[in-house]
Amino acid sequence: MPELPEVETVKSGLINFLDLPETIIGMQKSSKRLRFPYPTMLKSSLIGKVIHRIERRAKYLIFDMGEYVLLSHLGMTGNWRGTEPFRSEQHDHFSLKLRSGKVLIYNDARRFGYLDLLKKSEFYESRWIQHLGPEPIGPKGLLAEDLFCATRKKQTSIKALIMNQENVVGVGNIYASESLFFAGVRPKKRAKRLTRLEARKLTESMAEVIQSAIEQGGTTIRDFKNAGGSSGYFQTQLAVYGRAGQPCHKCAEPIQTEVVAGRATYWCRICQK
């Protein structure tokens, strides 16, 4: 489900639902583990804590509780929703009961997601955060020259390179294909063959695609829902993803598909070189 825009949509939904700050008065988890075991002493660590802010870094959702932060990665099918009163659904795995009467629920059918509790002072050095590259958007966002440098001498495909979170964060399988289409670069192109101009176009395309998707409330291919329970709208304007055999919006050539970097990949053989 979630690449950067979907995580951002979940974040906005929760902030909108809550009236921060909110105090945690209860915590429940299902009998099944997520991708990694829950941190120890999670319950005693969370009860009484106050959620001051909810933020996002890369594809991580971050609950800022002052001295501690609760970090949540949504994996492939993870999602948070707010309910009042509590109403459980299939695949609910974790919930936080708040003093206001509201409840936050983490749902994850495939359980590829995970949670961790960190001291804020150890946040940047943590195993989850320390290797992350720049965001694709914003004041400290990826610079074209830095992307260009990252591509030098790299034998891997440009698609694999932009999906590698050490180079730029937040770009997953859908937005990788989309960004490469708007930059006019073939997904299978060797990273080291990228020109400065292509690096510049790709940097711009990633920022535009991600920003636009955030404004549309994310993409819904299968089952993504925002905190209010409604779907995203970005899928209605996907240029290539999932459009195998359909005409390119620019040149009408049928869209190609093939597995690249281990994932379904879509491109136009005329518009992308």
Added chain:
DNA sequence: CTAAATACCTGATGGC
């Protein structure tokens, strides 16, 4: 060191 394959899960879909 790099790059690619594997593993972790459940559910939806399509062919027979």
Added chain:
DNA sequence: TGCCATCAGGTATTTA
């Protein structure tokens, strides 16, 4: 209706 194979938006870990 059932059964089986395939695919699904991520990424840490293992293998080559």
